[in-house]
Amino acid sequence: MSATADTATAVPAEGGGYLSGLFRAEGRHLSRGGVLLLMAPFFVLLVAAFLWPLVNLLSISFLEPHPTLEHYERVVSNPVYARVLWRTFAIALTVTALCLALAFPVALLMARSRGPMAIFITACVVLPFWSSVLVRTAAWAVLLQRHGLINEGLQAVGVTSEPIQLLYTRGAVVVAMAHVLLPFMVLPIYGALRNIPQDLSRAAAILGAGPLKTFREVILPLALPGVISGTLLVFLTALGYFITPALLGSPQEMMIATLISQQIREMLDWPFAAALVGVLTLFVTAITLIFSRVMRFDRLMGGGA
Template identity: 45%
Template sequence: LALAADLRSNQAKGTAYELAKSLNARLPGARSQVLKTVRQLEAADRPPLEVMKAVPFWSAPGTWPVIESGTHSVTSFYLLSALDLRWNADGGIERVPPEQAIFVQVFMRTFFVAAAVTLATLILGFPLAYLIASVPKGLAAILIVAVLLPFWTSILVRTAAWTVLLQKFGLVNDLLLWLGVADDRLDLMYSRIGLIIAMTHIQLPFTLLPIYSVMRTIQPSQMKAAYSLGAKPFTAFRRVYLPQVFPGVMAGCLLTFILCLGYYITPALIGGASDQLISNFIASYVNVELNWEMAAALSFILLVFTLALFGIFARILGLDRLKLV
């Protein structure tokens, strides 16, 4: 009877739908059952107790533990849900059924894309940074301006440009056919490879600039001294040059990786349905589902992972050796 009175009170205040939606986030299918009960209570052709008994949802064993957990000021429900976990009837933690497991896969996808983009920017950025550091200052200044040129436009404009370039009859496909790399036009839009290509272009300066800032401080005479002492080029690079560049490499890779973890607009425009990153889900929960608790839980877990990564970086390299500019 108390529950029936509460449901009637929520209906009178116009908050019954919000209540049903909030409960549905914790217990799938609850929204329709709550609204069904409210409609039957409004009809008032039967006593409230009979109405509650007529809806099997209220007598199900899993209903009341979920309702009871929502009465606490602090709950672990959303954090567990963000890791595809839940409380079972015995008070323990278990994995959700495979058909309900979403977020662990999304987190793994986010880290995979971030790692792939970081590796791609390192492969492209390291030799380019070495080239800029090796040429005369005048030419180096021109090359630096060319690297910084994309910053003159917003990330939305750069992403929109890639939506044109990656079309099936776009410039990228034309170039691949002309070079003989592909025999037929590729579906690069709404694919993971297209997403990685676009993100690599956007993130390249963030990896390149920290590496270049370290390279320009290394005197060429050090490599010449290694050669004069009998070291082969690769040995001189590995034992003399690379250890000095390593802080810049780590800083650039860390910066790019962390920025990629929070990408939203590029996956939304270029990635397919199976290429959306965790930021897209957070935005959906904030703006569409209005489930701010779930958005906060996902954001918190992403922040914890990011801080853990930064802690590992600080332990390996040391913050005093950080070289960003």
């Protein structure tokens, strides 16, 4: 029996064995067995490091001290926790909007640049990944303190006569989170813009469309998958952010991740903390499913228009 190059088989191939049969290509693609084998380590890590601990944690919210839903009732019935949830949503939405406003011009410039300029802009976008979130947050704490660089600059130009409260405010949290999460908005938008043929803009100009109309009717619709992808990444990440709000925010501006940490470390109330995790997980899952229904996954990741 002979085997062709474009036909996959799971039987041992001559001189290759069983694994050779698994990885034989079907045209330009691996066989199904080969794909599953390559994905196996990822799924093992996903189950062991994420799904199994999450299931165990969520089970605490239902089963301790006895089978009950009282912890979830406490989350939705207590106005203090409801305000924390709403504040978390509002801050995440504000950070996402700020990142989008800052990221789109940068991504557009990256997509249209060539040579050293493109390398320089890309390096500026990727550079924050070279340092930890803790270091970047600490740097913002130094800048925003009462005698920090920003306050001294405002007094030097006469905007204020004395230091103003910048640290431990919602504004500090929003700005620092936007700085940390900005690359997650820039890169998906850049990927979508790179896939737009330059001929479309030239054709629109030939047909009489100005730069603004070309952007509104050609560039923006085709870049929408990258915009949605970056928005989803930034918003869902901001919902569960912990380090930046904990260091730069005040107790009055507490977010849900900080509340969960407080319930575990200070109150030792694991069931209620698990219920908070369950509510956040449910909210994140719902948003992800809504986005996945609106757009295909490959388009959502900026893979094309």
